């Protein structure tokens with residue numbers, strides 16, 4: 028049985044046909060401008076206040092647009108970007124170690140296993156240097172050397188030190204920078220900020236995005252907001268898996284609702300499983316905690332050579348340890364890309380060499396680093412991460428090696444966008460992790476922060492201006508039938524969720540969904556497993572709508588209702604992820620199909636059949652309804668297709 | 675482990691609240707404090723009770739969303755630890771634990787353990803930024819920043835805006851929070867041009883929001899999960915004095 032239909036190919040028609048170094052200049056030059064005096068008359072909705080949304084809202088407001096902005100947290104400063112630890116890449120080449128825009132471009136295309144669009148990646152690398160300048164000017168306290176200049180370090184998958192960082196709290200510092208810029212615009216009256224307000228649906232009028240329906244989470248009031256364009260900056264959807272490193276309330280509702288209204292969803296199965304997370308400790312576990320990849324700069328990963336070795340790590344002599352990454356990948360050692368490190372950890376555990384409860388863990392050991400640099404230096408570099416580990420596990424990583432295990436971390440898939448970052452719904456732009464654009468099938472460390480800020484500060488604003496300048500929009504108000512219908516649908520869903528009054532909690536459904544996704548659509552995927560998941564997921568969805576229990580009412584603060592609404596969307600998205608994973612009969616980056624591997628167990632791409640981005644059109648959720656696949660063929664004119672090799 | 679939680683329940687800002695006791699017979703030492711509340715909430719939901727509302731998101735001690743008063747201490751007994759990072763192994767079998775929202779004139783209770791901290795955002799809006807419109811920035815290395823200054827700025831910039839300092843202060847003052855922002859931005863060369871205006875505006879906003887005055891009790895730094903020191907308050911006072919003299 029097939030689970031999908033095939034539609035026409037899709038293409039990005041906005042990147043100009045000039046050499047790659049000139050594309051972004053040419054596109055900006057061709058873009059229409061909005062007269063500064065007229066910008067006040069145009070309003071833009073920005074959903075999300077993470078790096079992408081915060082940067083976009085502040086910049087659009089500085090340029091004179093009227094911005095209406097939303098986040099579900101009580102303050103824009105709490106967006107999930109705050110949790111990013113390790114750093115942000117930029118091709119500054121301050122170390123004179125051979126870095127360049129071209130090398131960052133090359134590393135990103137290769138790291139993404141040749142499944143990203145070259146034009147977008149090149150622009151990202153070009154923009155990266157400006158980001159660092161911008162952030163320093165805002166007062167972001169990046170780590171510095173004694174001479175007063177900025178310090179950098181290396182991240183996985185690259186051999187230059189281009190990662191700027193602020194101890195283990197880079198995301199926090201960058202986000203505070205964007206938040207402060209946004210705060211300045213709120214104070215100036217240029218941004219109307221709605222915190223604790225959740226987008227429930229996208230309003231599409233005459234084929235264009237014109238607004239959103241949102242719920243005030245305190246009063247329960249459902250309202251409409253209308254504007255000239257809508258920007259979605261709502262982050263990733265890793266929480267489909269229930270357990271992930273994402274913030275507890277991160278969700279896919281905004282992009283999923285836009286998808287249902289016509290925005291194509293590209294490469295939903297591309298998820299990144301991060302190799303260094305704290306293993307789970309019990310059934311009550313609500314989320315997983317990442318230990319930054321930067322730890323792999325100095326920590327060494329190993330397992331006991333003998334399966335089932337239960338001695339404590341300090342009792343296992345050197346000769347009986349296997350530093351398997353250093354052994355298998357001598358070129359990159361502990362710094363291989365994430366997808367490779369995660370799969371290697373899983374393979375070791377599958378061989379019975381895993382450590383800790385259930386054998387689901389490997390050691391990340393700092394003993395050598397402490398000997399080499401001294402404990403103080405290690406503390407200075409990683410102190411807050413070590414403290415966090417100690418708080419969670421009750422173990423002191425200065426004394427015993429950390430135990431780590433892979434966990435869902437990031438989603439490369441997202442709404443399909445063209446070079447202008449516009450989705451297939453005109454007027455609906457998508458930035459940050461919510462879009463699919465730059466990382467292909469695997470994201471390199473420290474590149475999400477770079478992408479979020481590139482999109483928000485530098486790429487979106489001119490392209491949004493171009494859209495507004497070149498589009499004649501009718502005036503609309505809340506009485507428009509499309510608005511009324513969308514509101515009715517959104518409130519109808521909430522009423523239905525509240526009225527079921529069944530016997531299972533929202534979390535119990537979410538957990539079950541997560542287990543299915545982790546087993547069948549996680550680190551290793553097979554045709555059999557995916558078919559099994561696709562048999563079970565529609566049943567689970569049906570059970571959810573029959574027997575979920577959501578206490579309370581809709582006209583009050585109701586966190587159970589918020590969760591139920593999000594989980595209802597995750598259930599649909601999980602299905603599409605499995606369809607996408609099933610259709611892509613190759614392995615690439617984070618998507619590993621057991622049927623497609625090299626003799627030594629590495630991912631084997633199939634460029635003849637799958638060198639495209641898979642953009643899915645919503646096909647309904649009734650029996651017999653199927654999503655429709657539109658392929659965007661990917662051309663590699665600059666970085667030539669090759670099997671990745673990190674040995 | 676068996677624990678008894680006495681939790682503040684308040685249906686809405688206008689209704690009176692009260693402490694209600696709940697037993698959690700199946701607490702696990704490796705659970706975080708919020709996971710303990712999750713487990714309780716699952717049970718309350720199935721029993722047809724209203725689950726306890728509380729703010730949380732990252733659960734990694736960095737977003738600043740979580741925060742409750744545990745046995746009279748903001749964020750509970752472990753120093754430099756947010757509520758989400760506090761683990762049940764800090765408690766003993768049979769303990770009775772009081773759980774209350776942040777209490778302060780400037781933070782109204784919304785429901786149960788959730789309060790309104792938007793006053794902290796408005797303090798930042800009043801001037802807690804460096805004006806650097808996108809695109810206007812000079813090359814990052816054009817102004818070297820000596821490492822000790824960069825480190826001081828960073829230490830203060832780690833404030834997560836949780837509001838524990840306000841909750842712990844007998845006067846309900848937000849001085850530690852505000853001083854962290856002043857010390858972060860005013861110590862950097864990039865922040866120098868707006869140095870005087872910034873401190874004056876932040877202090878004015880702090881007063882306008884109804885936060886109390888600072889009498890140097892130091893309770894704030896004890897509660898602060900990020901270890902923002904009293905030194906920062908001294909910095910604010912110094913900056914304030916300098917700016918006020920300059921303004922005259």
Ligand SMILES: Cc1cc2nc3c(=O)[nH]c(=O)nc-3n(C[C@H](O)[C@H](O)[C@H](O)COP(=O)(O)OP(=O)(O)OC[C@H]3O[C@@H](n4cnc5c(N)ncnc54)[C@H](O)[C@@H]3O)c2cc1C
Nearest residue numbers: 075076077078079099108113114226262459460473475476
């Ligand atoms: C633990 C961790 C560590 C990481 N470390 C790094 C790192 O070192 N380097 C790196 O480059 N990347 C890192 N990443 C990835 C990176 O942090 C994210 O990809 C990035 O921050 C996403 O930013 P964003 O702006 O797209 O979305 P987010 O920061 O997730 O923001 C989403 C925003 O949308 C809002 N929102 C969502 N749904 C709705 C809705 N329905 N209605 C209203 N508002 C809504 C939220 O309130 C929020 O404001 C890390 C990720 C994790 C989980």
Ligand code: SF4
Nearest residue numbers: 833834836837839898
């Ligand atoms: S100063 Fe400390 S206690 Fe106060 S808001 Fe900041 S982090 Fe929280």
Ligand code: FES
Nearest residue numbers: 731733738740758
């Ligand atoms: S939930 Fe983010 S700090 Fe506790």
